[in-house]
Amino acid sequence: xKITVNNADEQKLIQRFIDALNEKWLDxxxxxxxxxxxxxxxxxxxxxxxxxxxDGGLYEAKxxxxxxxxxxxxxxxxxxxxxxxxxxxxxxxxxDGCSIDYAEYLWLTSEESCKSWKCExxxxxxxxxxxxxxxxxxHRR
Numbered sequence: 001x002k003i004t005v006n007n008a009d010e011q012k013l014i015q016r017f018i019d020a021l022n023e024k025w026l027d028x029x030x031x032x033x034x035x036x037x038x039x040x041x042x043x044x045x046x047x048x049x050x051x052x053x054x055d056g057g058l059y060e061a062k063x064x065x066x067x068x069x070x071x072x073x074x075x076x077x078x079x080x081x082x083x084x085x086x087x088x089x090x091x092x093x094x095x096d097g098c099s100i101d102y103a104e105y106l107w108l109t110s111e112e113s114c115k116s117w118k119c120e121x122x123x124x125x126x127x128x129x130x131x132x133x134x135x136x137x138x139h140r141r
Contacts, residue, residue, distance in 0.1 A: 001061045002063075003061060004064050004065070004069050005063060007102075007103060008065060011064075022058050026051065026054065030046070030048065071101040072102040077093040077096075077098065077100055078092050078093050079100070080094055082108075083114075084117060084119035091119045095120055
């Protein structure tokens with residue numbers, strides 16, 4: 001089985017997920033699937049034999065990188081939280097409120113990024129100040 005991702009960070013994430021499935025979660029998933037099916041008088045999503053094929057495929061899985069692949073993204077920016085290094089306010093989300101890809105998530109939650117994290121108010125004040133400096137420089141020329 002081959003899984004293709006956008007970059008090395010995504011490759012590590014997916015490989016960790018596959019390892020977790022192989023080590024303990026695939027058996028639990030099968031058990032829960034069959035338990036739910038029995039309780040609801042339904043057929044399980046996959047048969048025991050199909051789970052065996054999935055298990056074999058995961059054991060042989062190769063996670064490859066292809067930069068043309070769409071990056072893994074999350075549409076909820078609220079997964080990013082932090083403390084403003086200027087005023088100490090607890091922040092949730094990002095300034096732009098846009099979706100976040102995995103590489104951006106890793107950067108935003110990195111120690112280096114957290115040291116310069118700003119709340120929206122402090123970011124706005126700093127941005128206005130910078131814009132004023134740029135405006136002043138433009139008019140001095």
